[in-house]
Amino acid sequence: MVPEAIVSEFDTETIVPDELKDLQKQYNVQKQTIIDQASSIDGLQEQYKEQKQTIIDLEKGTLPASHGIQTKTITPSPRDNVPVRPVNRQTMTTQVPISRPLPVEDVARIKRLIPSTPYSIRIASTGSLISAKNYTLSFVQEGLNDVFITVEFTGPNSKQYIVCYGNYQRESEATQKLLELQFLGFEGEFVPVNLPYSILLGEYRNEDQAKSGQRNFTDVTDFAYLKSNQSAVVSLAGAFASEDIANLFMQQFISLQDKQIVIR
Numbered sequence: 001m002v003p004e005a006i007v008s009e010f011d012t013e014t015i016v017p018d019e020l021k022d023l024q025k026q027y028n029v030q031k032q033t034i035i036d037q038a039s040s041i042d043g044l045q046e047q048y049k050e051q052k053q054t055i056i057d058l059e060k061g062t063l064p065a066s067h068g069i070q071t072k073t074i075t076p077s078p079r080d081n082v083p084v085r086p087v088n089r090q091t092m093t094t095q096v097p098i099s100r101p102l103p104v105e106d107v108a109r110i111k112r113l114i115p116s117t118p119y120s121i122r123i124a125s126t127g128s129l130i131s132a133k134n135y136t137l138s139f140v141q142e143g144l145n146d147v148f149i150t151v152e153f154t155g156p157n158s159k160q161y162i163v164c165y166g167n168y169q170r171e172s173e174a175t176q177k178l179l180e181l182q183f184l185g186f187e188g189e190f191v192p193v194n195l196p197y198s199i200l201l202g203e204y205r206n207e208d209q210a211k212s213g214q215r216n217f218t219d220v221t222d223f224a225y226l227k228s229n230q231s232a233v234v235s236l237a238g239a240f241a242s243e244d245i246a247n248l249f250m251q252q253f254i255s256l257q258d259k260q261i262v263i264r
Contacts, residue, residue, distance in 0.1 A: 110197075110243070110261060110262065110263055111200070111260060111262045111263070112262070112263040113227070113229075113234060113262055113263065113264050114229065115169055115229065116169065116196075116263060116264065117167035117168055117169050117227065117264060118169075118194055118195060118196035118263070118264060119167070119168040119169070119170065119171050119173065119174040119192055119193065119194055119195075120164040120165060120166055120167060120168065120174065120192075120193055120195055120239060121164060121165045121166055121174050121177060121178045121181070121190060121191070121192060121193070122162055122163070122164055122189050122190075122191045122192075122193045123135070123139065123147070123163050123164065123165050123186075123188035123189055123190060124162075124163040124188050124189060125152075125160050125161065125162050125163070125189065126160065126161050126163075127158070127159075127160060127161070128161065129149075129161050129222065131161070132149045132161035132162075132163050132222075133149070133222060135163045136148075136149060136163055136222075139163070139165070139186075139188075142186065144165055144181075144186070146165055146166050146167070146225070147163060147164070147165050147225075148163075148164055148223065148224070148225035148238075148239070149161055149162065149163055149164075149222050149223050149238075150162050150164060150195065150223060150238040150239045150240065151223070151238060151240075151245075151249055152240075152241070152245070153245055153248055162193075163188075164193070164195070164239060165177075165181075167227055167264065168192075171192050171194065174192035174193075175192050178190040178191075178192065193241075194241065195239035195240055195241055195264075196239075196240075196241075196263050196264065197239070197240040197241070197242065197243050197245070197246045197261055197262070197263060197264070198236040198237065198238055198239050198240065198246070198261070198262055198263075198264040199236065199237040199238055199246060199249070199250060199256055199259050199260070199261055199262070200234060200235075200236060200259060200260045200261075200262045201213065201214065201217055201220075201224060201234075201235040201236060201237055201259065202234070202235045203232050203233070203234050203235075204232065204233045204234070204235065205232065205233070206233060207226060207228065207233050209233070210226050210233040210234070210235045211226070213235055214235055216255070217237070217255045217256075218255075219253050219254065219255050220237045220238075220253050220255060220256065223237045223238045224236070224237050225237075227264065236262075236264060237249075237256065237259075239264060243261055246261045247261070
């Protein structure tokens, strides 16, 4: 194992990168200090001096007979024989989640209203709910009763209130209607928009029951509107370009927590 601190021949200490400290703790690797290395060198020097003095005494014949010839082998320190392993730097990688389209079974679970009318006409957009309500009131007073407000999230902390008119199966139908409105003198943005998702507040037998049911959703009154077909009237809240935006809208209102997102 690579010690946390390696002492060089210049008595400087090299600090091992932080990512190896966990391995050091796991395998109980001890630090190598300057004192440890110095002790090992002093021992070798002492052995060398003793051996050299013995050789001199033998050459001069001054070595006592009782002393005997002792052969000492200089044993290198275990650290001298262990090659220093290169530092293995481990790079921590973070896997980024990949955005994938919704599986077919997830799309199939969303109820589709019959007939499907995903297109509307955007007639105004503003950052203020009060302004959007004023736009809606002015159009209703001029005879456009199928006006409703929805929300478009433009950022983490910002959103736009979109004033829409009507529900159409095809973009061409919405375009034809907006041309008629412009010809009649109505003023606005008048852009066809595809907003296929909505939140189902309830299904009713007739329009009166549907309007009565809307009273139970006072917190989303500004975003509620009706859609009729041959057999029933549905009460909806908002119209959105994606299911994610519909979910964001639902999270803002307590009365919508148990409601269902539908394809309108």
